[in-house]
Amino acid sequence: MSAAFASVVLDCEALSAWVGQNRRMLAKLAVLRESDADLVVCANTIIEATHDRTNQARLNWVLSQTRVEPVTEQSARAASALLREAGLHGHKYALDATVAELALRQQRPTAVLTSDVDDLGRLCGSRVSVLSV
Template sequence: MKERPARSLVLDSEALCLLLRDDRRMAARVEASRQAGIPVLVSALTIVEGVRGKTDLARLRWPLSRLRVEPVSQEDSLTAVTLPRDAGGLHGHEYAIDALVAALALRVPAPVIVLTSDPDDWSKLCGNRVIIREV
């Protein structure tokens, strides 16, 4: 069965870190999506989680200006409460941000590609409702 073209691309914290470190492969993936008219989304929480060390805020603003930064809504929070529980009883802060970003991925136009360094957690949280690509 042929995979439908993506309508949304969501970056997790490691994908964002790679972009901020000028990883050529990540930058090419993001730019190819943008050129194809596919919005590249990042949760506001992902920015907080993904920025490491002494990242210069001016340096951070440029790549973020090329992404669609999504706020966390009350509905996202409620979805994030149920996702870990529905995934077999996952709990705790370890899954909190991933669950909130997963809620974002589940509310934007599908099919959604998620670029992540942790495909196992995303498989648990979203099952086959998103297309998971490892970075």
């Protein structure tokens, strides 16, 4: 993985892997932190990543290491436009669209760490590097 990113957006699987202390994810994050990449999470990703077995203390610590961005009306409208451009429906791809929209407005070069490489690739196009968790 290249460490030449100014911004890295984490989707649900990436956030969950960090909270769960997945070794591969921790290694990727170590490289990114050494390069001073800005780690960013969309606020609704927190909701998607939370379940009854979530270690809340660990989640809170992880979130303290990132910049959490809200979903505003403006960002929701931009995410809707991405869905239309990609020919996708909001019912299934709404959260991916908000992650993509967030990634597209970060300082470049930007990457998204995701398990949905195909979906995020369709939504972001070539403007953001989409990396597998």
